[in-house]
Amino acid sequence: MKKQVLIIFLLLISMKSFACSCECNWNCRFGAISDNQEFVALIKVIEYSDFLEEETYGYDGKMPYSMTVEVVKKYKGSESRKRFKVWGDNGILCRPYITEFEVGKYYLIAPSKIENDLDDEQNGDYDFFSCWNDYLKVDYDKKIAYGEYSWWRKEITLEKFEQKLEK
Structure with missing residues (x-):
């Protein structure tokens, strides 16, 4: 019995790690990703919009599944x-x-554009990919973005980002 429980436990762990195990083959920092994505914008999160039906381990309350955002600057x-x-x-x-x-x-x-309707997700909505740095947190008052912008840069001003994107 203990052996069967252990095997089932190991299978569950390996399935979960397989579902989202990924590697970045080259440069998946925001600077490189934003150069190659079709859409890049500064946004503000307006609200959590949809929620998962089932409870999520380690999270109190309903887990948000989508958010509505507003474009501040495209x-x-x-x-x-x-x-x-x-x-x-x-x-x-x-x-x-x-x-x-x-x-x-x-x-x-x-972000990446969703191209097929899937449950509540609609063609034209967006998502992010866990293996990429396809978003950075922004201090809007200071006009600075923080996170993995490049191999050596962990922050960038919005002005500098815009200049680099235009090149």
């Missing part, structure tokens, strides 16, 4: 909406959890 792309949804992880999608984003806070984003 740096590139054809996105014309002022507000849209960004979807997070439900435990198996290899995305960051929406709880990593705070309502009322600002972020530089270089």
